[in-house]
Amino acid sequence: MIYELLYPLSTKFGWAGALNVLRYTPFRAIMATLTAMAMCFVLAPWFIRTLQSKQIGQVVRDDGPDSHKIKAGTPTMGGALILLAVLVPTALWADVQNVFVVATAAVTAGYGFIGYLDDRMKIQGANSKGLAGRYKLLGQFAIGGGAVGYLFLSQSGVPQRWIDLRTRLSIPFLAFEKHPIDLPVWAYVLFALLVVVATSNAVNLTDGLDGLAIGPVMINAGAYMVWAYIAGSVLFGKPLAGYLDIAGIPEMTELAIFCAAVIGAGIGFLWYNTYPAQVFMGDVGSLSLGGGLGMVAVLTKNELLSVLLGGVFVLEAASVITQVVSFKLFGRRVFLMAPIHHHFEKKGWPEPRIIVRFWIISILLALVALSSLKLR
Numbered sequence: 001m002i003y004e005l006l007y008p009l010s011t012k013f014g015w016a017g018a019l020n021v022l023r024y025t026p027f028r029a030i031m032a033t034l035t036a037m038a039m040c041f042v043l044a045p046w047f048i049r050t051l052q053s054k055q056i057g058q059v060v061r062d063d064g065p066d067s068h069k070i071k072a073g074t075p076t077m078g079g080a081l082i083l084l085a086v087l088v089p090t091a092l093w094a095d096v097q098n099v100f101v102v103a104t105a106a107v108t109a110g111y112g113f114i115g116y117l118d119d120r121m122k123i124q125g126a127n128s129k130g131l132a133g134r135y136k137l138l139g140q141f142a143i144g145g146g147a148v149g150y151l152f153l154s155q156s157g158v159p160q161r162w163i164d165l166r167t168r169l170s171i172p173f174l175a176f177e178k179h180p181i182d183l184p185v186w187a188y189v190l191f192a193l194l195v196v197v198a199t200s201n202a203v204n205l206t207d208g209l210d211g212l213a214i215g216p217v218m219i220n221a222g223a224y225m226v227w228a229y230i231a232g233s234v235l236f237g238k239p240l241a242g243y244l245d246i247a248g249i250p251e252m253t254e255l256a257i258f259c260a261a262v263i264g265a266g267i268g269f270l271w272y273n274t275y276p277a278q279v280f281m282g283d284v285g286s287l288s289l290g291g292g293l294g295m296v297a298v299l300t301k302n303e304l305l306s307v308l309l310g311g312v313f314v315l316e317a318a319s320v321i322t323q324v325v326s327f328k329l330f331g332r333r334v335f336l337m338a339p340i341h342h343h344f345e346k347k348g349w350p351e352p353r354i355i356v357r358f359w360i361i362s363i364l365l366a367l368v369a370l371s372s373l374k375l376r
Contacts, residue, residue, distance in 0.1 A: 033264035040268020051075035079285015110143035112288030196294035203290030225259035
């Protein structure tokens, strides 16, 4: 919004020449980060007090680790603040006419609403079940399907270069132009939608310890920010995407603003969510952040790379699937408790140790993923 309103003035009035800085994505990304952080730091104390006054507290699983009983009643649904601190700076500093930004923000907000319903039902019902899984998935597929379907099926308002790229699958560490996999439109739409929904739920499963999910979310957002900026940038008159042989068009750079807002909101929230947490993000935060990351992965053509980059999320989701399948088929549990972070808790690992080690793993995976920019 600021970009749309003020940047045109830089070319019309001499006194507004300083506004020319708004054309630069790195500047707007920095401002989005700072704006998101400021919103969290300013609003969080009031937000936490409001949650406490309304008795909106965490409901702890009966079968969870004993150490979690002390967490009962801690304010939850803090993800609503994260959601606000992501969407407002994105609207302020990104190009709000960019179809990628609009689609990503729409999925983030829509998944946040599903998470809100889930959290609300948990609190009102005083149990940890919340919204039935089938309804949650139905909502996720409907919202994600609307955004993905428009971007992959529509010709209106979508960049022509994107139309040429959108059904092609990028394989990590292989040159995009020389090793294309071009799927039928219907197959790619289903695949892209699965990536978005799976990422959202994987982040949701990871959110079980103080600060555990928000760390990898910021690390993933940082990696996607770098990728989106490079994929849409031009150096010495030539697209960097062509030089690096990755999928990219100029419109992708605006996604870096969204990712920067996620980082800023994550830092601000982590101030209050770090161990021992003063507030939890709840499903309203984890589902929305996961959905946003899934959209960025699809729109930057990193669908397969997201499995590596989001390895912590994949591990958490895989541990739950493994546990359920093993118990139903063989009547035995593979882990002491799933998701896997609870397994380590049951083994006696202190909560901060698990959190920091998962962060370290996420950083290493992000570095490996970013190395694929050049290793092709």
